[in-house]
Structures are given as C-alpha cells and as structure tokens.
Amino acid sequence: MSGHSAELRRYPRVRASWRVAVEMPGGRTVNRETIDVGPHGVKVRLDESVGAGSRVRLRFQPPDRKRLDLESIVWRNDSDGPVFVFVNMPDEDFERLKLLVDQHAAADVRGLSTPFRPKVFARDVATEFLALFGWSARQRDLVCHLWAGPVIRTPIA
Numbered sequence: 001m002s003g004h005s006a007e008l009r010r011y012p013r014v015r016a017s018w019r020v021a022v023e024m025p026g027g028r029t030v031n032r033e034t035i036d037v038g039p040h041g042v043k044v045r046l047d048e049s050v051g052a053g054s055r056v057r058l059r060f061q062p063p064d065r066k067r068l069d070l071e072s073i074v075w076r077n078d079s080d081g082p083v084f085v086f087v088n089m090p091d092e093d094f095e096r097l098k099l100l101v102d103q104h105a106a107a108d109v110r111g112l113s114t115p116f117r118p119k120v121f122a123r124d125v126a127t128e129f130l131a132l133f134g135w136s137a138r139q140r141d142l143v144c145h146l147w148a149g150p151v152i153r154t155p156i157a
Helices: 003-007 089-111 118-132 138-150
Strands: 021-022 029-037 041-045 053-062 068-078 080-088
Touching: 003 041, 021 041, 029 089, 053 080, 068 089
Parallel strands: none
Antiparallel strands: 021 029, 021 053, 029 041, 041 080, 053 068, 068 080
C-alpha cells in the first residue's frame, strides 16, 4: 500500500498475528491469522480471494483472550490477503479493539516488535518522568507536544 493511501485511514492499523475464524459466504469457516488490525478493519492472510462487497463474519482471538465476533464486508483483495471493513460494530467492541490496537502500538514503540523510534520513546519516558512529580496528564501532554509534536495517548505498561 502506498504511503499516501495509508494517510487516508481514520485510525492506524498495526501489524499483528491474531487467530481469526473467517466465516466465508456460503457458511464455510476457515481458520487463519491476521496480517494487520485496526479498529475499523483488518487484513487476513487468506489464500483465496473473496468477492469485494461480500459479507463475512470474523471471530477473533485477541491477546486479551476475550473473543471478538464482528460482521464485516470485503473492501478489497490484496496479493497477501483480503481487507475487511467492520460494519454494525457495537461501540464497546470498537473501544475495546481501539484499546488493543493502541496497546500493540505502544509495545511496538517500546521496541518489542518494530525498529526503535527515539522521539516517540523519549516522549513516553518524559511523560512518565513528569508524572513522578505530580504533573497532570494535560500538563504532561502540553510539554511533550511542544517538544515532540502531538501526543499519542498510549497506556504505560
């Protein structure tokens, strides 16, 4: 996917391998893994193409071990697998998925699965340091924003 296309996303996706059961049109279920995940959609490693616009049910096993059962449509078929967009998603599932994506992104920032990004890492360290001195979240965000750009709120593990 080109860099320009990625900028059009409403929320970033993260590279993640989660188990997912894909209920194909016609009722057949195949067990696969995700390639990347976001709160609005997912790409799944799937050998076969599925017709664009087809309705597909996805049953995830995310890292928090609570099953996630979502309705989706096929947005497009890429060479490495189809991209699904979630539809009719309950708010609580959206918020949960967004939190899971944020946690995965935070782990990536801390160097657990992607290259080191010093400014983002330093911003997280600075935020934790200022918290030790009783600075409010708003004060910490303002200082970090002035130093490194907008703060991406991620849970600190």
